[in-house]
Amino acid sequence: MEDSDETALFGVLGGKFLFKKLPDGGVNKRVVMCIFCQKEFAYHRSSSTLRYHLNAKHLAHSKDAATAIGGAGRQQSKQLDNETGFRPRTSPSTSEKLANPLAMWIALDCRPLSVVEDKGLENALKIATCDPTLKLPSKNTISAIIQQLYDTEKVAKLDALEKAQFVALTGDHWTTVRNANYIGVTAHIAAVTDGTWHFQSFVLTVLETDSRHNAENCAERFLSVAVMWGIRQKITTIGTDSTRTAIAAARHLPFQHSPCIAHILHRTITVSLAECGFNGVLAKCHKIAGHFQHGPDNMEEELPRKQSRPGQENEELIRDVSMRWNSTLDMISCLLKSQEAFASLHNQEHNQDTLTLTEVLQLQNLTTVLEPCRFVTELLGGETYVPCSVVLPALCHLRHTMEVSGSDSNDAVKFKTVFKKEFTQCAATLNHEWLKVATVLDPRFKDLKCLAREEREEVWSRLEALLQEQCKRTIMKEPAKKKRLLLCSFDSDSDSDEEERWRRALNLYRVESTISETDCPFQWWSSRVGTHSQLSVLARKYLSSPATSVPCERLFSLAGHIVTKKRAALSSENVNRLVCLSNWLKERENK
Structure with a gap:
């Protein structure tokens, strides 16, 4: 040159x-x-x-x-x-750094593997990396990384289950867009890290089922999941919805059954509305809300125009959905706030019936009696973990609030009567014995004010029997030398002295002050393990059982983002891997 x-x-x-x-x-x-x-x-x-x-x-x-x-x-x-004389090239280290974050993003946010073939994503990353020659990893590379992530996270979950002393399960069934049936099972444990208790909830499996959906097959699926994860001897309760099949399946299982109180409450409201004659006015509300959601012109132009008046914000109308909790109350509340805006719907332009004054008063009375149900549903089905010890206090609050709320109108009185009768029948399926013991072991509700006075001493007697059984089981598991030392520490081998010892331990817990309802019961017990060593074991067992099966409901909401119409051909192994990995990664990020 x-x-x-x-x-x-x-x-x-x-x-x-x-x-x-x-x-x-x-x-x-x-x-x-x-x-x-x-x-x-x-x-x-x-x-x-x-x-x-x-x-x-x-x-x-x-x-x-x-x-x-x-x-x-x-x-x-x-x-x-x-x-x-050359074009810059991506180094191998840069390609590896891109592959792992892409795999994490796809697994965490339930994105399809084909997203790595999108030219838009590739161009965006070219700009971000300042490399015009960048090539995204292939689908096979991302799939291999996701498989490795799943295997790693599964080992961590197996380790957590192995260390856990008690495991509670919640399960539910789900049908995909291609009519494939799946059962999802979620585990709940009270883990101990550095002497501190904390609650963990994560999915175990999303298993495709080919057999009929009857009680025997449902029970067999739960047992197969328990054996697969090696936790059959640790399971305390299995939480499901309150359908007949789930209740019948629980009779075939050697575990305690915990029906979902939120499902029971929702069913009670639905039956009460139908029997009290509210279907007609609710259908009219549904039709009015549907008119404004029928077309973009109605929603974006006509609705704001009718709602426009000084001091009033535009309300987005909501239609009730049979499977969505509190949607009926939300629909009524929105319509009542904007009732004056719909006064002209009966004109010739729309020929739409409006709510009469009698119907407005009827809806107002219905709102006052449904508000307590909203509070309990949101309390038990919230984002955070809710132990089953909250169920009885929440139901006590619901009964008291519904009695004192609302007017003395015929509509309100009739609804309360039907609601009380229906809820009493549905609540009979609850595991009251388990719920009572869990309530007394919760330092927030240990005074048992949610129960009648004559029932409180029975609960304490039951807890004393459980404590005695727990102490004996602990002694039998100890080595022979330590067992002799424990027996000698009783000062006597008589049954009366042993009974007195367990009673003293129980009385020590009874004199403890209750804590605020906003405090965490797990933190309270973790700070008093030395003082109440045997009772703390029972607390970990009963408080690790959740109040509802909402975690499985959210699990299938997640699965709905994975098995879509465009991805309906996903194999059951890939569905299980993607759903589990997304749940595990989110659970790890929320720690």
Whole structure:
């Protein structure tokens, strides 16, 4: 390659390498120096070595002209090619760094693997990395990383279950868009880390089922999941909805059954509304709300115009959905707030019936009796973990609030009567014995004010029997030498002394003060393990059982984002892997 006068003046490769200056002011055209690191290179009219150095050591500087992908960025990239004679390439380390975050993003947010083939994503990452030659990892690479993530997280969950002393399960069934039936099972444990109790809830499996949905098959599926994860001997309760099949399946299982109180409450409200004759007015409310949701003109132009008056905010109308809790109350509340805005719906333009004054009063009375149900439903079905010890206090609050709330109108009285009768029948399926013991072990409700006075001593007697059984079981599990020391520490082997010892331990817990309802019972027990060693074991057992089966409901909401119409052909193994991994990663991030 011949050196021109311009090359001698400005150096090599667009001025990125300059000729070495001599002491007399001249230049040595056989030695060049990098302007970025001041390293010297022998120059024999070939710039190959210089290109390699620029690509390996100063790639960021060489890409200054290629910071954009389109328009001027492409022109500057061509200018860079002319100056250096090469296009920058993504190093292997950069490709690996991109593959892992992409796999985490796909698994965490339930994105399809084909997203790595999207040109829009590739262009966005080219701009972010300032690399016009960037190539995204293939689907096979991402799939392998996701499989490795699943295996790693599964080992962590197996370790947590192995360390847990008690495990509570919740389960539910779900049908995909291609009519495939799945059963989802979630585990709940009270884990101990550095002496501190904390609650963990994570999915175990989403298992496709081919057999009929009857009680025997449902029970068999729960047992197969328990055996698969090695927790059959640790299971305390299994929480499900209150359907007949779930209740019948629980009779075939050797575990305690915990029906979902939120499902029972929702069913009671639905039956009460139908029997009290509210279906007609609710159907009219549904029709009015549907009118404004029927077209974009009605929603975006007519509704704000009818709601526009001083001091009133525009309300977005809601229609009730049979499977959505509190949706009926939300629909009524929105319509009542904007009832004056719908007074003109009966005109010739729409021919739409409006609510009469009698119907408005009827809805107002219905709202007052439904508000307590909303409070209990949101309390038991919230985002945070709610132990089963909250169920009885919440139901006591519901009964008291419903009695004192609302007017004495015929509609309100009739609804309360039907609601009380229906709820009493549905609540008979609850595991009251388990709920009572869990309530007395919760330091927030240990005074048992939610129960009648004659029932409270029976609960304490039951707890004393459980404590005695727990102490005996602990002694039998100890080695022979330690067992003798424990027996000697009783000062006597008589049954009366042992009974007195357990009674003293129980009385020590009874004199403890109750804590605020906003405090965490797990933190209270973790700070008093030394004082109430045996009772703390029972507390961990009973308080780890959740109040509802809402975790499984959310699990299938997550699965609905994975098994869509475009991804209906996913195999059951991939569905299980993606649902579980997304749940595990979110659970890890929320710690």
